[in-house]
Every structure is written in C-alpha cells, then in structure tokens.
Amino acid sequence: MAAVLFDFSGTLFRVETTESWLRAVLAETGRVLSETELISTAQALEEAGALPGGAVPVELPPDLTDLWAVRDESAELHRAAYTALSRRVPLPDPGLHDALYERHMSPAAWTPYPDAAEVLRALRERGIGVGVVSNIGWDLRPVFREHGLDPYVDTYVLSYEHGVQKPDPRLFSVACEALGADPRQVLMVGDSRPADGGATALGCRVHFVDHLPVAKRPDALLPVLELMR
Known part of the structure; x- marks a missing residue:
C-alpha cells in the first residue's frame, strides 16, 4: 500500500457536543440563558442537526431536502444548509445563528x-x-x-x-x-x-x-x- x-x-x-457548542457561543457573545433553557435549546439544536459534524437531523424539513443533498459542494451551500437548520430553533438573538456557524469552524471546537x-x-x-x-x-x-x-x-x-x-x-x-x-x-x-x-x-x-x-x-x-x- x-x-x-x-x-x-x-x-x-x-466536534464538540452541541451543549458545549452553544455554551461557548453564549459566553463569547455575552448572551445568557438559564441552565434549563440552555439544555433544552441545545437538545433542540441537536435534533435539528444544526451542528456540522454532529448529529444528523432527526427529521429533515422538506423545503431543505434539495439543499441538504448538495450542502458540501460549496461554502455558500454549506452555510445556508446549517444556518437554516439552526434557525428552526429560537435563540435569544438572531445573530447567534451565524455565531454558532462560525464557532464550529474554530480549532477549539x-x-x-x-x-x-x-x-x-x-x-x-x-x-x-x-x-x-x-x-x-x-x-x-x-x-x-x-x-x-x-x-x-x-x-x-x-x-x-x-x-x-x-x-x-x-x-x-x-x-x-x-x-x-x-x-x-x-x-x-x-x-x-x-x-x-x-x-x-x-x-x-x-x-x-x-x-x-x-x-x-x-x-x-x-x-x-x-x-x-
């Protein structure tokens, strides 16, 4: 060979766990969730499949089927697919969805x-x-x-x-x-x-x-x- x-x-x-991912971004951005809210939000993000390299979506939304199939063919498609999944989960600030995506690309993740x-x-x-x-x-x-x-x-x-x-x-x-x-x-x-x-x-x-x-x-x-x- x-x-x-x-x-x-x-x-x-x-990749880090979904809970660690969310905690890191909340800490970086100064946003706060109660412990109960944080755990439930992390679980929702995991079920949505929002963390690249993490769990796949429990149920892929029909409107994302085509995008999901080609998500790795370009940087733009990849970001669009995963931030779309993330946005299925309410967060305290809409900007956190992009912050989460940026976090997963860091070596620390x-x-x-x-x-x-x-x-x-x-x-x-x-x-x-x-x-x-x-x-x-x-x-x-x-x-x-x-x-x-x-x-x-x-x-x-x-x-x-x-x-x-x-x-x-x-x-x-x-x-x-x-x-x-x-x-x-x-x-x-x-x-x-x-x-x-x-x-x-x-x-x-x-x-x-x-x-x-x-x-x-x-x-x-x-x-x-x-x-x-």
Whole structure:
C-alpha cells in the first residue's frame, strides 16, 4: 500500500457536543440563558442537526431536502444548509445563528481522536503518503495546524474546493493523483459507508471506524498501521 486517505469528522477529529457548542457561543457573545433553557435549546439544536459534524437531523424539513443533498459542494451551500437548520430553533438573538456557524469552524471546537497523532506520525515515518478527503464547506487546515497534525498530511482534498462531494469518485481520484499513488494501492479510512465507500469505485481498499465520542474511541485507528504492512 502506497498511501492512506482519511476522512475528517468522525474519523480523525470529533466536534464538540452541541451543549458545549452553544455554551461557548453564549459566553463569547455575552448572551445568557438559564441552565434549563440552555439544555433544552441545545437538545433542540441537536435534533435539528444544526451542528456540522454532529448529529444528523432527526427529521429533515422538506423545503431543505434539495439543499441538504448538495450542502458540501460549496461554502455558500454549506452555510445556508446549517444556518437554516439552526434557525428552526429560537435563540435569544438572531445573530447567534451565524455565531454558532462560525464557532464550529474554530480549532477549539474540534478534538483529535487519541490515536490520531500516533497513527499519522507512524505513517509519515514509514514514508506512506497521507491525504485528508472531506465533505465539508470550509477550510479545515487551521484545525490540523492548531492541533499539531498538519505536518503529517501531504494533501487536503475538500469537497467545497472542487464542487463535488463523496461518494463521487472524482474526489478520491484528485487525492490519489496528488499523492502520486495508484488507487489500487490506497486505503481510505472513514466513518461513513455511503460516502467513504465511494473510494472502492477506483479500486481503493476501505476501512471503517465508528463515529463515537473521543473518550469512547481510544484506539480505532491503530488497525490502519497493520493494514499498511
């Protein structure tokens, strides 16, 4: 195997909880909710699927179906989709919906899985190319830099920068070309069978991990090192 491609959210990093997300924005903006209101609002935001990288909507509003399907194809579509979901939930200030969206793009909102650095470092030491292929609407590179993982990544292929999203094989093809790797010698690691499984169309092998909280998934990436022997 010549290279490994990793998904971002739910694979290498996990976004903060919806409650933490809301608390952070309220603190940043000086807005106040009672503890009871905060918890109920966070729950409503989670059910709405308003936190990118968090839970999917319990029930997607019919008027957002088309937008949701292409949300990762551009920065504008991504913001429109998630702020539309957020606005289904009343907040003390309408401006908080945009503030919430901005918060989720900050490095502070993301935590790497415990074994992410170890695995990426080991791959680099073995001379194996590493790419990040993500369905996303914003630049995640600062997250990797802030958490010290950027030195281990050779290329980033982000859906919004290419106008296509996984499982479209074109996104995986761009990553393989950037790494100079034959797709048949590439492993794709992700948490979504429908999205990340698209790499098989090129002949890539695929390894799946569970999208779990950081504390509940300490070593799911370690098998990657065995697969690359």
